[in-house]
Amino acid sequence: MDSSRTVDELVGLLGAWSSGDGALYRRLADSLHALIDEGSLAPGARLPSERVLATALRVSRTTVVSAYDLLRSEGVFDSRQGSGTRVSSTVAPVRADGWAPNGAGQYMYRNLIQQDADLVSLSCMSTPALPGVEEVIRRSLDDLGPLLAEGTYHPRGLPALREAIAGFHTDRGLPTTADQIVVTTGAHQAISLVSQLYLRKGSPVVVEDPGFAGCLDLMSDRGARFVPVPLDDQGIDINGVRRAVQEHAPHLLYVMPSYHNPTGTMMSVARRRELGELAARTGVPILEDAAYTGVRHPQEPPPLAAYAPRGAEVISVDSLSKVAWAGLRVGWLRAPVEMAVRLSRRKVLADLAGPLLDQVVAVRLLADYDRLARQRSDHLEAALDHLEELLRRDLPDWRWRRPDGGAALWIELPGAGSRAYAQVALCHGLELVPGTLMSASPTDAHDRYFRLPVPADAAGREEVVWRLSRAWRELDRHGPVDAPVPLVV
Structure with a gap:
């Protein structure tokens, strides 16, 4: 199997490689070595040429040459005439059965593991606890008494929470019973469980283009083959979905109706109904991800599942993390009863059950x-107003559409690619997610875009826009950089 990486894949895996101390070439060499240690670069993997990687990273060719030379001197890289540079087989010899560790994917979350105090990461949204959440947690301790004597796991979720979630959906126009609910460790695990149930290597999945890189990574890890369909101002293009279903017979259709991540688009009622009818007619299951929220539209419609005819297989995922507090890892999925049973078996294999203390808190929060x-919406709307004001002041050429909801802007850069800009931004201590990582399309159609989450506090918004504007001026005026630009904080 060819384990070589394209330059775009390698840049994504490197993440915030240029942050930290020491010479730039040393940081690049250390980051490449770390990818080998974790299995993302396997023995024999071919590396991009020094020139190509330097262009992608927005550094001088000398920086990449020095990093490659260092790794060659340490026996990590091999170079041969006509075959380029490869990871040495002596670093981690290939097993006789061909097995190798899989370190691919998860571009969005690398900085959660490799934290750097000097780096401002915009790869994930910040959701600090709302006022009052702490008191709810304190009062929830009073509800623990009976549970402490039980000594059980509740694999499908605490019964009181499943009842509360069923009522939550019913109140929003989607009649639901507790046996349709499986409580998960955040929406992320819910989507992972659905991916495990429906997908295998080569499974076609219809997805919105652009889409959320974190969930695309989960499905890609299962071997999914994406069929991207563009969006308009009402959501995913329904004619494109019909063609994709007819041509590819997908195993799953994944959409984010309220609200789409990263564009913030709210899918219209008509589009929800059309998708539900399509699922009922063709038998294609729909995964409806409703966990992305923040600023809310005053006329937000019921979930897509509420518009699906009887017999349509729609699984709805939601969470409390984006509303109450990111540290409360309580999510859930709502599915037809027989599918909820199958998914709960996957949940048991994953972790037996979620923490009951968190679920007790969730009952009160719901x-x-x-x-x-x-x-949360009022706070983020004011923060979004402030962020837009700062951007119009300091980066007047940038373009974006005010989102229907959510917690981010989908920024369009004039005359520049977001991959190049993201590399320059790293030198200013800012980690961005280029639009190409938010897309399953093989083209570079979204390279002009990047997602800009709304920082929670005013000082953070000022700092982010200041770093964005400095990086933009550098990209506009200069070529590659040899060293990080010193920050004046």
Whole structure:
């Protein structure tokens, strides 16, 4: 099997490689070595040429040459006339059965593992706890008494929470019973469980283009073959979905109706109904991801599943993390009863069950969900107003559409690619997610875009825009850089 990486894949895997101390070439060499140690670069993998990688990383060719030379001197890289540079087989010899570790994917979350105090990461959204959440947690301790004597796991979720979630959906126009609910460790695990159930190597999956890189990574790890369909101002293009279903017979259709990540588009009622009818008619299951929220539209419709005819297989995923607090890892999925049973078996294999203390807290938070959601929305709307004001002041040539909801802007860069800009931004201590990573399309159609999450506090918004503007001026005026530009903080 060819384990070589394209330059775009390698740049994505390197992540925030240029942050930290020491010579730039040394940091690049260390980051490449780390990819080998974790299995993302296997023995024999071919590396891009020094010139190609230097262009992609926006550094001088000398920097890449020095990093490659260092790794050659350490026996990590081999170079041969006519075959380029490869990872040496002596670093981690290939096993006789051909097995090799799989370190691919998860570009979005690398900085969660490799944290750097000097780096401002915009790869993930910040959701600090709302006022009052701490008190809810304290009061929830009073509800633990009976559970402490049980000594059980509740693999499908705490019964009281499943009842509360069923009521939550019913109140929003989607009649639901507790046996349709499986509580998960955040929406991320819910999507992972659905991917495990429906997907295998080569499974065609219809997805929105662009889409959320974190979930695309989960499906890609299962071997999914993506069929990207563009969006318009009402959501995923329904004619494109019909063609994709007819031509590819997908195993799954993955959409984010309220609200789409990264564009913030809210899918129209008509589009939800059309997708539900399509699922019922063709038998294609739909995974509806409703976990992305923040600023909320005053006329937000019921979930897509509420518009699906009887017999349509729609699995809806939601979470409390984006409303109450990112540290509360409580999510859930709502599915037809027989699918909920199958997914709960996957949940047991993953972790037996979620923490009951978190679920007790979630019961209380769900009882106050509407007020909490309005509070989060009001705060983020004011923050979004401030962020847009700063961008119009310091980066007047940038373009974006005010989102229908969510917690980020989908920025369009004039006359530049987001991959190149992201590399320059790293030298200013800012980690961005280029639009190409938010897309399953093999083209570079979204390279002009990047997702800009709304920082939670005013000082953070000022700092982010200041670094963005410095990086933009450098990209506009200069070529590659040999060393990070010193920050004046």
